[in-house]
Amino acid sequence: MASDKTAAAVQNLKKLSANLRELVIGKGQADQDEIVSIWENLKATPRTLRALVARNGSAAMEGLSRFRENLVKLPGAFRDSAVRHDAPTSDRTRSQAIFSNFFLHIHSTKIHPNSLRISTTWGLGISLLSQFAILTVTGILLMVYYTPSLDLAYNSIKDLHYVVPTGRLIRNIHRWTAHLMVLFVIFHMARVFYTSAYKSPREFNWLVGMLLFVLTLALSFSGYLLPWDQLAYWAITIGANIAASPNELVHALGLPKIFNLGDLNKELLLGASSVGQDALIRFYMLHVVALPLILTLGICVHIWRIRKDGGLARPGGTPTAAGQGVGTVEEIALAPQEQPSKTYGLMCVVRDKSPHTDKDPDETVSSWPYLLRAELLIFMINMLVCIALALFFDAPLSEHANPAVPENPAKAPWYFLGLQEMVSYSAFIGGIVIPTLTVIGLALIPFLDREDGESGVWFGGAPARKIALQSVIVGALAAVLAVAVPVNFGWLRNWFPGIPQLIIIICNPGSLLTLAYVIWSLNVMQQTRSTRLSAIALFTCFLVGFVILTYVGTFLRGPNWDFFWSKSSWPIH
Amino acid sequence: MPGRLEPDPIPRRDFIGIYGLWAAALAIFGSILGMMRLPKPRVTPEASTKFRAGTPAEFSPGTVKIIPEYNVRLLATEQGFAAMSLICPHLGCVVRESVDGFLCPCHGSRFSLQGTVLAGPAPRSLQWLSITQAIDGSLVVDTAQETEPGTFFQV
Incomplete structure (x- = not known):
């Protein structure tokens, strides 16, 4: 075909x-x-x-x-739809890159070299932000397997540790980063304090910082219950009872039980009268939703205010010799009749032999790449440290919670051990009054110390360094005394067995230590007539006291909270 | 002349605006108060604070029985029965019995065998709890009902 x-x-x-x-x-x-x-x-x-x-x-x-x-x-x-500028090759396009990007616009487009100097900030704020990011990511990953129920919580942590791919590493990172974050919040606060960076116009941001400090501690504390091991159970039992400790005062005063406001605190915290399923779900909610949400909001306000308050507090002046004198205007005296009826402001007058082209009065540099590079470096260092810690050290997990037998000694995480030492004198004074007064006192610093002084400079002079050193010695001596006297000689109840409870509550080593610090700081104010130096004295004392009490609580306290020089001398039981 | 005694009348729109704002503020404040009521439970999930510790016949004088679920120590003597809470009145840890009294592992409070606080941060002595007898004859301890130290329940 x-x-x-x-x-x-x-x-x-x-x-x-x-x-x-x-x-x-x-x-x-x-x-x-x-x-x-x-x-x-x-x-x-x-x-x-x-x-x-x-x-x-x-x-x-x-x-x-x-x-x-x-x-x-x-x-x-x-x-083109996402990025509205050319490749960042010139200063102009780099500025545009910072300015028009949602994630970068929190930076100023240009930055002073003194702000970039490592000794100005030690990168502590960016470290904290990095750590919060690491905690958020690892926390979300842990939530994939964690179950907040009495029967399953402990086992899900065990699963994470032994079965889940990378579960152990992720949990370790989460735990150690949380520790680092608490440590760095304290460092960051000390940095801001000692460089006078809280002074006007940054008072409000210091308050926001205090809020973030308290929230960081609250986040750490709420995370402690979730593994439902012995440490978790007893730490939260103790914590909830500290919240209920105003009852001590009610009882000591002989008031009727209706005044037991502490019970309300405890009930709101635990949803019951003892730590159980309701407490676990409440702490889980606080740890994964409520507190991170408030913290994120707080961080946003904190960073926003840095920009609105004129950037970081930093040492002034120009970084290079060539820049000296740039931007200064010399006033010329004129006879009254020759004085101009109008004045004209000049942005910058050059008074030097060399031309200062392309230089503004502060010799600022472009944030891209200098600031971004520094931030990335800090972030990478934090990642490195957190992952290295997580690789070498496993996060602790003690045995399953047992409401009948507390661990002996039952110790809180390290940053609360100073507090636990104070609580071992009086729950109400050591656990509520002194911490509250400390936070209020810290918050008031920028409003009570309104002396003019250069912000952004460490200590700001020899007198301040001298006072700080003296305060380290005074603070350390007082703290050692506050521990040593009760350890060696007992306290009021041993001396006068019939003494009223009210006196024991009010007059304890912790409250006397606080009083000593306050008296020392008032004495410094009297001697130097400077609120700034007095603030340095008080802050340094509290810092040293915190370190010493934390050390004592961590290393020198053994079974029954008895004093031991080393762990090897703990009794065998 | 407007003054303190004869003030200018508030314009109608301002009046409505101001009271509208106050109404909104009150409503928001009221909602917050209402929301704060939720976390406080009406009933707590725990079992009853009363429990049966056994019949008197089970205990010869001098017997000590510890009931770990309630952290209660029941003591039978010639004088009668006494129940003491083992929860430290300081911060709620469970005390341990030692040779001459009780020790708290958390913050080092010390108590005598009668529960009297001897040293440490405990603000008061260990609680003695009330004992009653049920119809079937068993001893009933109520952990929420405190009694005077040294009170013995006689059958």
């Missing part, structure tokens, strides 16, 4: 060719030209057709070709 058709087609072609030849040979030049032109047209047909389609072809063809074009341009168009 096919060969028949082929044969017929060949026959026809042959006929056509014969006819053509006959036509061409038999005709004149004009006909030949016409035939050639027909042939030319034939050859051009596809192109003509295409042109025709392009000119007034079908809408579908047009849409498709446009779509193809868009597809080719997609990467470029996508980039």
